Amino acid sequence: MNLDLLLIQRMKSGDNAAIESFIRKYYPQILQYCRLHVHDPGYAEDLTQETFEHFFRSLRQYQPYGKPANYLYAIAANSCRDYYRRKKDELLPETLPEPEDHRMERLDQWMDLQAAFQSLSPEFKEVAILYFLQGKKQREIARILGIGLPLVKYRIRMVREKLKSLV
Amino acid sequence: MKYRSGKLQSYIRRHPAPPCREDAIRQTITKSTQAFCEHEAEQPLSAAEFLYAQGRYIRKRWWGLQALLLLLLWVYMRGTGSGPHMQRAMGILVPLFSLLIMPELWKDRMADTVEIECTTLYSLRQAYAARMLLFALVDLFLITVFLSMVSVTMQVQASELIIQFFLPFNVTCCICFRSLYSRQRRSELSALFLCTFWVTFWVRIVLADRIYNAITLPVWGLLLMGSVLWLYGCIRKVWKNCGVLPVC
Numbered sequence: 001m002n003l004d005l006l007l008i009q010r011m012k013s014g015d016n017a018a019i020e021s022f023i024r025k026y027y028p029q030i031l032q033y034c035r036l037h038v039h040d041p042g043y044a045e046d047l048t049q050e051t052f053e054h055f056f057r058s059l060r061q062y063q064p065y066g067k068p069a070n071y072l073y074a075i076a077a078n079s080c081r082d083y084y085r086r087k088k089d090e091l092l093p094e095t096l097p098e099p100e101d102h103r104m105e106r107l108d109q110w111m112d113l114q115a116a117f118q119s120l121s122p123e124f125k126e127v128a129i130l131y132f133l134q135g136k137k138q139r140e141i142a143r144i145l146g147i148g149l150p151l152v153k154y155r156i157r158m159v160r161e162k163l164k165s166l167v
Numbered sequence: 168m169k170y171r172s173g174k175l176q177s178y179i180r181r182h183p184a185p186p187c188r189e190d191a192i193r194q195t196i197t198k199s200t201q202a203f204c205e206h207e208a209e210q211p212l213s214a215a216e217f218l219y220a221q222g223r224y225i226r227k228r229w230w231g232l233q234a235l236l237l238l239l240l241w242v243y244m245r246g247t248g249s250g251p252h253m254q255r256a257m258g259i260l261v262p263l264f265s266l267l268i269m270p271e272l273w274k275d276r277m278a279d280t281v282e283i284e285c286t287t288l289y290s291l292r293q294a295y296a297a298r299m300l301l302f303a304l305v306d307l308f309l310i311t312v313f314l315s316m317v318s319v320t321m322q323v324q325a326s327e328l329i330i331q332f333f334l335p336f337n338v339t340c341c342i343c344f345r346s347l348y349s350r351q352r353r354s355e356l357s358a359l360f361l362c363t364f365w366v367t368f369w370v371r372i373v374l375a376d377r378i379y380n381a382i383t384l385p386v387w388g389l390l391l392m393g394s395v396l397w398l399y400g401c402i403r404k405v406w407k408n409c410g411v412l413p414v415c
Contacts, residue, residue: 014207016200019196019200019203023192023196023199024192027192028187031187031191045188045191048195049195049199052198053195053198053199053202056199056202057203057205059203059206
């Protein structure tokens, strides 16, 4: 956390090395998050880039009260929502990334999970990705999505029940 | 038991963070840096923020020393009263008061950082203008407090105070600013020499009653006006020349 603060201070003073370190540190997490939402690697990379660009455009106003990762997730979540809105009429590849190992039982698992995630509404899917696939804490999810903690808990409980019944 | 430890966990295990393409990361770094720079260029600091930022770089000890100097002068004047002692004290301490500003204005030339400051987002001219304005504001406050204290606690004529205080102050500032915009590399040495010469000259004038009394009030007024105009010209010249100050 303190290292992040230091990094942000250096970035604010225009240190290019700090900008690079920051992006390299958080790029994989944000890319994974976008891939889980969008599934198409190319689109996911575009959204990740858009997220970082947005972050750096508003860096001057950024106050490091929480973790910078959470702020990045919040921007990425908005970018994903915008993406869904933009591509509403287009056919999107609504599938989870396909496992490389295609052994029969793993493929079964993947099919089940894919069906389960497909059946979730966008707001539940957001919480499910952050909690089940990205391992975020409930409090962090509340901060990222800008919703209350009880609502996060409720959504997680609902998703868990739904996934149990489906998978 | 959390559902995370079930099938999803096994899915996550087989799906670690996706491999990141180096090209994509590099492109993100470039675009992000561009976005940051463009935004910074679009939204420069406001005048107050810029002044505050410059104020943070000025060492506050000089203002402390200036205040201490004026306090010493006041204590001395209270002890001795008006007359030649007051004139002598003012003649020596007031130029010193103005000299205390100079190290801060000179430090980038002494540290050879002018070339770095020239390449920053804000021009050297803006930085100098901000620093001079900050010094002017603080000095105006200190001098106002000092003159108010003197006028309340001592019986000194305003005209005498103005001549004794502002004339040496202005001339010292003129010498310093004139040296600051000179093209010599070590101009601070010549400024020091000229200031010492000026203080000696001024003390000799104020202590020689024959000369001092021979100069009438209108002449003092003209001299003061002349020094103010000269100071204005010097400051303008510093402001104009700071973009082309010699750096080596």
